Amino acid sequence: MKTPALALAATSVVLSAFTMPAVAAQDARFMRALDRLDPKTRLEQICDLEAMRKMSASGSAKSRVDRAKSDVITPPQHLGNTLVAKGGAYRAGGKWYQMSFTCKATPDHKSVLDFTYKTGAEIPAAKWASYGLWK
Incomplete structure (x- = not known):
């Protein structure tokens, strides 16, 4: 079983990769960080x-x-190797927007096989803190 500190460190490495170009998914460091996460968290990431x-x-x-x-x-919702996110958000241009998606991954949760999404309305800055969002 992983210690909370190890899980947090691994999550931090994965999250920091999101600030890099999309090529980070191919980066060996990114993949090693994914290996340290539990399968559920790896699928989300x-x-x-x-x-x-x-x-x-x-x-x-x-x-x-x-x-x-x-x-x-x-x-x-975690449905085996599929993640259904109906209440997600993305940040672009310093603003947060609603999104939903369905993402099917390989059994090891390291590659995406199919992905569909919808973007939604802007999330008002007044709601960011309650949703755990930041500037």
């Missing part, structure tokens, strides 16, 4: 990264997406 990549590449976001979280407004 790889799907959040995929959300950032897809939205930035498609131009559907207001500008480049630099953060994505599947668990902002409501917790995501």
